[in-house]
Amino acid sequence: MLHANKVLVYVVALVLASPLITHAGIIVDQPPFVGAGGPASDTAFINDYGEDSWEISADEFIAPMNATIHRVVWWGFYGGNNPAGSFYPPTGNEWMRIRFYAPRAGDGLPGNISYESTILNPSRTPTGASYGPHPAYRFEADLTTSFSLAVSTHYWLEVTQVNDIKSVFRRFYFPDSSTPLAVLNNWLSDWDRASLGGLCFQLWDMPEPSTLWFLIITFIASLWKGVRMTNRPLAGSA
Numbered sequence: 001m002l003h004a005n006k007v008l009v010y011v012v013a014l015v016l017a018s019p020l021i022t023h024a025g026i027i028v029d030q031p032p033f034v035g036a037g038g039p040a041s042d043t044a045f046i047n048d049y050g051e052d053s054w055e056i057s058a059d060e061f062i063a064p065m066n067a068t069i070h071r072v073v074w075w076g077f078y079g080g081n082n083p084a085g086s087f088y089p090p091t092g093n094e095w096m097r098i099r100f101y102a103p104r105a106g107d108g109l110p111g112n113i114s115y116e117s118t119i120l121n122p123s124r125t126p127t128g129a130s131y132g133p134h135p136a137y138r139f140e141a142d143l144t145t146s147f148s149l150a151v152s153t154h155y156w157l158e159v160t161q162v163n164d165i166k167s168v169f170r171r172f173y174f175p176d177s178s179t180p181l182a183v184l185n186n187w188l189s190d191w192d193r194a195s196l197g198g199l200c201f202q203l204w205d206m207p208e209p210s211t212l213w214f215l216i217i218t219f220i221a222s223l224w225k226g227v228r229m230t231n232r233p234l235a236g237s238a
Contacts, residue, residue: 027067027149028203030059032075034129034136036173038199039183041076042161043097045168048080055185057171058101058110058158059199062179063149070146071204072098074159075127076171077134086167087134089124094161096122096139100147101156109182109191110156115147118162136172149203156182157201174198 040055047053079087097118104111122141129136139159149155161169173181177198182191 025205026202027064027069027205028061028201030061030174030177030198030200030202032127032129032136032138032200033172033174033176034075034127034131036175036196037131038076038170038172039181039194040168040185041159041171042164042167042169044163044165045080046165047168052165053186055183056158056160057181057183057194057199058099058156058191059174059177059181059201060103060108060154060156060179061177061198061203063151063153063155065149066151067149067203067205068146069143069149069203069205071140071142072157072159073138073140073202073204074171075136075138075200076159076169077131077136078167078169079134080168088167089137090164090167094121094124094164095119096141097158097160097162098141098143099158099160101158103154103156108154109193110158110184114155115143117144119144131172134170154179157199157203159201172200174200 039057040053041057043054043056045053077087078089095118097116099113100115101110102112102114103109119141122139125138125140127136127138159171161167173196175197179198180193181196181198182193184191
């Protein structure tokens with residue numbers, strides 16, 4: 001009987017934890033579209049004319065639901081058109097900055113920064129595809145702190161390589177996006193909307209592993225204690 005109760009404890013604990021696991025998923029999905037190329041999103045690089053340059057790009061999206069974002073996935077490549085800069089990733093450390101902006105009043109372009117995190121060496125995986133001579137890469141990073149989305153609210157997402165003048169990081173276009181992208185660089189005095197649709201990225205709503213396992217262990221410990229109390233012999237029983 002004790003063994004059966006022990007099994008029941010684990011089953012119940014997993015059932016209670018399962019909503020946390022199944023809740024994790026992709027909240028915003030603009031998957032790779034490699035053939036269209038994409039804009040630079042890099043704070044320091046040498047442009048096609050041999051000049052010091054910078055450019056950042058941001059994509060507008062509308063939150064489809066209330067969600068807490070823990071992970072960002074994006075796709076990109078390296079190098080200019082002529083070419084300028086290497087077609088390949090940095091050989092050393094790479095820093096990527098992730099920002100969420102609120103739209104500003106009036107024109108709706110990126111306004112106040114709602115969230116910012118700079119990630120050292122985010123996961124970078126070759127996809128096997130390429131844009132001309134440029135190999136394509138999938139990037140993934142867990143945010144240092146989560147960012148909450150409110151349903152039907154507009155946001156802008158920027159992902160930018162930081163302070164590496166030896167490479168030009170560029171993000172892939174997502175031409176079918178219903179919301180615009182915007183660029184800002186050393187040639188522009190303010191954000192400007194681009195003519196193409198958007199950029200490729202995903203936003204993931206995921207429970208933090210440490211929190212998830214803490215809850216599972218708490219469930220098991222609590223229920224197991226109850227089982228032990230139930231199966232404890234009564235005082236004076238044979």
